Amino acid sequence: MRQPSYAISFTLAFLGVVTLASVLHFIEQHALAATIPPAAARPHIRVGLYASDTAQTITVADASTVVTVDGTRLQTIPEQQPITLSFDRTTNVYSITSGTWNTTSAAAIRIEPQHHQRILTITSYENRPTWDTSLNDNTFFGVLELQYAPATDLVWMINELGIENYVTGIAEASNDNPTAYLKALYTAARSYAYWNYLYPTKHANEPYLLDASANDQVYRGYGFTQRSPKVMAAVKATRGQLVYYNNTPALTPYFSQTDGRTRAWSEVWSGDYAYLQSVTDPCCSGEPLLGHGVGLSAKGARYFASQNHWHWREILQYYYQGITLESLWN
Numbered sequence: 001m002r003q004p005s006y007a008i009s010f011t012l013a014f015l016g017v018v019t020l021a022s023v024l025h026f027i028e029q030h031a032l033a034a035t036i037p038p039a040a041a042r043p044h045i046r047v048g049l050y051a052s053d054t055a056q057t058i059t060v061a062d063a064s065t066v067v068t069v070d071g072t073r074l075q076t077i078p079e080q081q082p083i084t085l086s087f088d089r090t091t092n093v094y095s096i097t098s099g100t101w102n103t104t105s106a107a108a109i110r111i112e113p114q115h116h117q118r119i120l121t122i123t124s125y126e127n128r129p130t131w132d133t134s135l136n137d138n139t140f141f142g143v144l145e146l147q148y149a150p151a152t153d154l155v156w157m158i159n160e161l162g163i164e165n166y167v168t169g170i171a172e173a174s175n176d177n178p179t180a181y182l183k184a185l186y187t188a189a190r191s192y193a194y195w196n197y198l199y200p201t202k203h204a205n206e207p208y209l210l211d212a213s214a215n216d217q218v219y220r221g222y223g224f225t226q227r228s229p230k231v232m233a234a235v236k237a238t239r240g241q242l243v244y245y246n247n248t249p250a251l252t253p254y255f256s257q258t259d260g261r262t263r264a265w266s267e268v269w270s271g272d273y274a275y276l277q278s279v280t281d282p283c284c285s286g287e288p289l290l291g292h293g294v295g296l297s298a299k300g301a302r303y304f305a306s307q308n309h310w311h312w313r314e315i316l317q318y319y320y321q322g323i324t325l326e327s328l329w330n
Helices: 020-030 163-168 179-198 222-226 229-237 298-306 312-319
Strands: 044-051 056-060 064-068 073-077 083-088 093-098 101-105 109-113 120-122 143-149 154-162 241-245 324-327
Touching: 044 163, 056 109, 073 093, 073 101, 083 109, 083 143, 120 143, 154 163, 163 179, 163 222, 163 229, 179 229, 179 241, 179 298, 179 312, 222 229, 298 312
Parallel strands: none
Antiparallel strands: 044 154, 056 083, 056 120, 064 073, 064 109, 083 093, 093 101, 109 143, 143 154, 241 324
């Protein structure tokens, strides 16, 4: 079933056909060297999936380890054996039960698969897409963690995972979009996550970096990755690519569509970013503004990719003025 959209050559010179998109493609595919920053370690992103006071049950497609956030290893759990976690607000104690084993902890609890890329399922959680309620986005790469946040008095289920796996689970576009658009959008999404990793102030009172809603980026985890091969291919093709401005990682907001032009950062929020200025968005003239209007317009980017055949780098360099694309990891 078709998914909804969530937001949001180089030819030979003697042929006389050279476009910017084709030049960019040639450079991307054939350049022997590039001036890029030193390779960086791929960060892990902590995603606040949801807050709940009810007990949470998890299974793992591998043997897993129950670990406290301070590093104490509590127990090894067999593959697919349910693990139930809860937090008691009266005693401020976490309880963990699996099979005949149970214990308590004053520190928050993490469930860690013993091997890389094993899938965790929150069997007590339902997150069904409205367009197909037979699906349930309750599966995730990485680690799951239950942690109470005193500042906001909420108990959070958190998914911690590598940034590339995180990006493949961002459900901001359907799988049937133009490839150049997907590469541009998901490079912006990766850059947004990386900027927040470097400057973790947005959710300073919570034990996570980004939440899973449109407040940050709509994240649905492994289920979305599995049913979106074109998105996954776009993420893989742009792996490690980040938006930079003046040799500094850039903040890259995006939204659904404009009314004919994007907004400068200063028109919507306080302060200013030189690369976040108003640009025309011709395919959206006369349409209502959907979203904050700053940065990449999803509808406009799709238009440039499908109708103008822009390269994905061109799209990013149009909506984020004066930026460069840098590769920080493979």
